[in-house]
Amino acid sequence: MSEKILATENLTVSFGGFTALNQLNFSMDVGELRVVIGPNGAGKTTFLDVITGKVRPTSGHVAFKGNRNLRKLSEHQIARLGIGRKFQTPRVYLNLTPRENLQLSCDRPKAVFASLFGTASQASQRTVAGLLETIGLDKKADKAAHLLSHGEKQWLEIGMLVAQSPDLLLVDEPVAGLTDEETELTGKLLLNLAESHSIVVIEHDMEFVRQIASQVTVLHQGTVLCEGTMDEIQTDPRVIEVYLGETPEDE
Numbered sequence: 001m002s003e004k005i006l007a008t009e010n011l012t013v014s015f016g017g018f019t020a021l022n023q024l025n026f027s028m029d030v031g032e033l034r035v036v037i038g039p040n041g042a043g044k045t046t047f048l049d050v051i052t053g054k055v056r057p058t059s060g061h062v063a064f065k066g067n068r069n070l071r072k073l074s075e076h077q078i079a080r081l082g083i084g085r086k087f088q089t090p091r092v093y094l095n096l097t098p099r100e101n102l103q104l105s106c107d108r109p110k111a112v113f114a115s116l117f118g119t120a121s122q123a124s125q126r127t128v129a130g131l132l133e134t135i136g137l138d139k140k141a142d143k144a145a146h147l148l149s150h151g152e153k154q155w156l157e158i159g160m161l162v163a164q165s166p167d168l169l170l171v172d173e174p175v176a177g178l179t180d181e182e183t184e185l186t187g188k189l190l191l192n193l194a195e196s197h198s199i200v201v202i203e204h205d206m207e208f209v210r211q212i213a214s215q216v217t218v219l220h221q222g223t224v225l226c227e228g229t230m231d232e233i234q235t236d237p238r239v240i241e242v243y244l245g246e247t248p249e250d251e
């Protein structure tokens with residue numbers, strides 16, 4: 001049996017009387033890139049919130065690398081176990097350069113001191129140089145981050161997450177507000193990272209989902225409606241019905 005990086009078991013989250021996640025069972029293998037889609041309010045963000053410890057499950061479990069005891073851990077402790085999350089809006093230090101942002105993310109908090117005093121180790125300098133190339137910002141490495149486009153800031157933040165060597169990357173709507181060209185480059189970046197990371201991507205842009213996804217999970221009313229390849233889910237009558245009789249591209 002293949003090793004699971006992430007598994008949820010009958011995961012339920014209720015906010016007062018409202019059930020945002022309802023007995024959700026989900027699992028993915030180590031090294032997998034999984035895209036999670038679903039109509040507005042399906043529970044996608046809550047799903048990420050409960051994995052990262054921001055929201056506590058009302059019942060059920062989240063297991064990360066086989067560890068079912070996440071419930072007792074703080075958000076910070078869960079992050080340190082190896083889960084990195086990319087929020088929709090980039091959170092980079094705008095007055096620092098991409099190189100400095102990445103240096104700060106490598107091996108915190110030691111790197112804060114090292115990068116402030118210009119003494120980053122050769123190993124961390126090499127890691128940063130490699131990351132700058134991976135995220136396509138090597139030519140803009142030493143310009144202030146506020147001069148970057150929205151897409152470039154998104155890539156920088158993805159690079160900052162990768163600098164912390166997470167085992168699992170959670171990426172929430174990475175192409176919202178990006179140009180078509182930036183969207184395509186983001187897809188290439190995620191596919192490149194997927195060669196060495198396990199990644200969950202939440203996304204609405206169906207063309208982008210088709211570009212990156214081999215396996216798609218459709219959430220609806222807090223539970224898994226179906227899973228499969230993009231071709232399988234796009235022709236699944238349940239998915240078509242959930243998207244109110246429209247094709248998922250219209251979402």
Ligand SMILES: Nc1ncnc2c1ncn2[C@@H]1O[C@H](COP(=O)(O)OP(=O)(O)OP(=O)(O)O)[C@@H](O)[C@H]1O
Nearest residue numbers: 015018019020038039040041042043044045046047
């Ligand atoms: N803290 C909260 N208190 C009450 N209800 C909440 C809370 N957080 C989320 N919800 C509700 O839970 C449901 C699922 O929300 P969630 O944000 O997870 O959906 P989503 O699939 O990410 O939607 P979208 O695509 O619109 O971002 C929504 O109806 C939302 O209003």
